[in-house]
Amino acid sequence: MTATIAVQSAARNDGGLIPNVSEGPALLAGITQGPGLVSHRDRLGPAPRPRAEALVEMARDVDLRGRGGAGFPFAIKLAAAARRRAVVVVNASEGEPASHKDATLMTCAPHVVLDGAAAVAHALGTREVHIVVPSELPSLRLIVEKALRERAKAGERLKVELHDAQPWFVAGQAQAVLQLLAGRENLPVTAWKPEAVSGHRGRPTLLSNAETFAHLGHLARVGSAGYAAHGTAAEPGTTLLTLRGDGWDPEVREVAFGTPLADVLSNAEMGQPLLLGGYHGTWLRSSQLSGLAVSRKDIAAAGASIGAGVLLPLADGWCPLVRTAALVDYLAGQSAGRCGPCRNGLPAMAEALRDLVHRGGPAGRVEELCGLVTRRGACAHPDGTARLVASMLTRFPDEVDSHALGICRGNRREVFA
Amino acid sequence: MSEHLLRVDWPACKAHGVCAELLPEVISLDEWGYPIVHEPVKGDVLLLAKTAVKACPTLALRLTEPPPRPA
Numbered sequence: 019m020t021a022t023i024a025v026q027s028a029a030r031n032d033g034g035l036i037p038n039v040s041e042g043p044a045l046l047a048g049i050t051q052g053p054g055l056v057s058h059r060d061r062l063g064p065a066p067r068p069r070a071e072a073l074v075e076m077a078r079d080v081d082l083r084g085r086g087g088a089g090f091p092f093a094i095k096l097a098a099a100a101r102r103r104a105v106v107v108v109n110a111s112e113g114e115p116a117s118h119k120d121a122t123l124m125t126c127a128p129h130v131v132l133d134g135a136a137a138v139a140h141a142l143g144t145r146e147v148h149i150v151v152p153s154e155l156p157s158l159r160l161i162v163e164k165a166l167r168e169r170a171k172a173g174e175r176l177k178v179e180l181h182d183a184q185p186w187f188v189a190g191q192a193q194a195v196l197q198l199l200a201g202r203e204n205l206p207v208t209a210w211k212p213e214a215v216s217g218h219r220g221r222p223t224l225l226s227n228a229e230t231f232a233h234l235g236h237l238a239r240v241g242s243a244g245y246a247a248h249g250t251a252a253e254p255g256t257t258l259l260t261l262r263g264d265g266w267d268p269e270v271r272e273v274a275f276g277t278p279l280a281d282v283l284s285n286a287e288m289g290q291p292l293l294l295g296g297y298h299g300t301w302l303r304s305s306q307l308s309g310l311a312v313s314r315k316d317i318a319a320a321g322a323s324i325g326a327g328v329l330l331p332l333a334d335g336w337c338p339l340v341r342t343a344a345l346v347d348y349l350a351g352q353s354a355g356r357c358g359p360c361r362n363g364l365p366a367m368a369e370a371l372r373d374l375v376h377r378g379g380p381a382g383r384v385e386e387l388c389g390l391v392t393r394r395g396a397c398a399h400p401d402g403t404a405r406l407v408a409s410m411l412t413r414f415p416d417e418v419d420s421h422a423l424g425i426c427r428g429n430r431r432e433v434f435a
Numbered sequence: 436m437s438e439h440l441l442r443v444d445w446p447a448c449k450a451h452g453v454c455a456e457l458l459p460e461v462i463s464l465d466e467w468g469y470p471i472v473h474e475p476v477k478g479d480v481l482l483l484a485k486t487a488v489k490a491c492p493t494l495a496l497r498l499t500e501p502p503p504r505p506a
Contacts, residue, residue, distance in 0.1 A: 208444045210497075357445035358469040390465055396445050 042272025086227035111183030116263035134235030206397035295325030298402025337428025
């Protein structure tokens with residue numbers, strides 16, 4: 019415990035990021051030695067470059083999932099993209115305001131991500147790599163540029179292009195990223211085919227989250243047996259979590275799958291409702307948290323999803339309904355406004371929710387709107403918002419009832435407007 | 436006859452409502468005038484669906500290929 023605290027202060031990065039970072043078992047193992055290539059290579063040696071079939075097999079062995087939120091099996095994606103003229107896209111844009119794990123990873127351990135990107139590019143027989151960085155963190159771009167210069171000097175022959183994602187919620191969505199790469203506005207469009215089949219300029223495109231590439235680089239280095247040194251038999255490996263990402267004292271941690279939630283959250287936080295998976299995530303009651311582990315399967319059994327690893331314990335004294343209403347106000351404002359059901363449905367949902375939370379309005383209208391926006395957009399923004407709201411209704415029926423009577427258990431009357 | 440799926444290109448759809456006029460069997464409109472597709476199309480409805488796809492003023496409606504049959 020003392021060691022962790024010592025590392026935390028040592029690794030508080032100078033890249034302009036707020037969260038505390040502690041050393042982790044795999045991806046974040048070397049962060050106290052700085053982000054440079056020399057220390058990275060001294061610690062780990064040269065990056066191995068397996069063939070596509072070997073990489074697919076390893077990813078399948080350890081059931082590696084994408085870490086952007088959807089949790090898609092990486093082996094399937096990689097096998098689908100392994101064709102002529104493939105393109106690699108590293109998505110570090112992280113549009114979710116409560117997630118900082120990709121920015122932290124890119125800042126503290128850029129070469130861990132870039133090793134993965136290089137391994138994938140080599141396996142796919144391409145040199146074309148695009149890296150999408152958040153425009154609101156210019157220091158992150160500088161760190162990546164520096165890391166790329168170090169690699170070029172060390173002899174790496176990749177054609178890397180950096181792109182600045184817009185600072186809005188839906189900018190990191192896969193189709194929005196492809197639009198950005200094509201020089202158009204960084205907003206989602208309808209996907210008729212998966213991007214692994216037809217992505218950037220119609221070419222097979224391996225577009226994944228930055229953390230996913232980091233895991234892949236680690237996997238290529240240590241093999242599936244080495245990767246399984248952490249985690250459980252069913253879920254090998256580790257995952258990055260952002261704790262309290264939009265609140266006081268945010269923290270990014272790497273934990274092995276199977277780690278009890280009680281080891282991640284404080285005792286006080288274990289007694290609070292938890293919003294798991296970020297603003298598009300699912301509420302869990304405090305009674306559901308004891309015995310729960312950081313595990314896709316356990317969390318799915320509890321009716322939630324780990325998403326991109328965002329954990330938002332409700333602050334003491336807050337009401338989950340008031341918090342949800344404020345989040346939905348924000349999410350409605352983050353609609354790109356391109357798809358009718360989202361442009362009309364999310365503001366209507368925000369209003370119906372305000373009505374329910376602050377004026378004891380009916381829950382029926384909120385439920386109806388959740389149904390009306392789901393699966394009716396180019397991206398999953400309306401679906402995610404509906405998921406958040408639906409989980410509020412199912413987890414906190416007593417609170418909904420008391421709000422109908424004008425009683426709020428939170429002791430903060432004024433939250434937002 | 437195999438089933439086809441009707442998919443809406445949501446950013447392209449401007450709620451003209453032509454599809455619901457031509458294909459009330461499968462499509463209704465929500466409170467803002469955007470289509471709600473209720474089920475896959477097959478049989479006689481498929482021809483009507485093709486008409487609706489062609490008639491959409493913003494070309495926002497598409498029939499997607501049925502999944503390939505196992506050989």
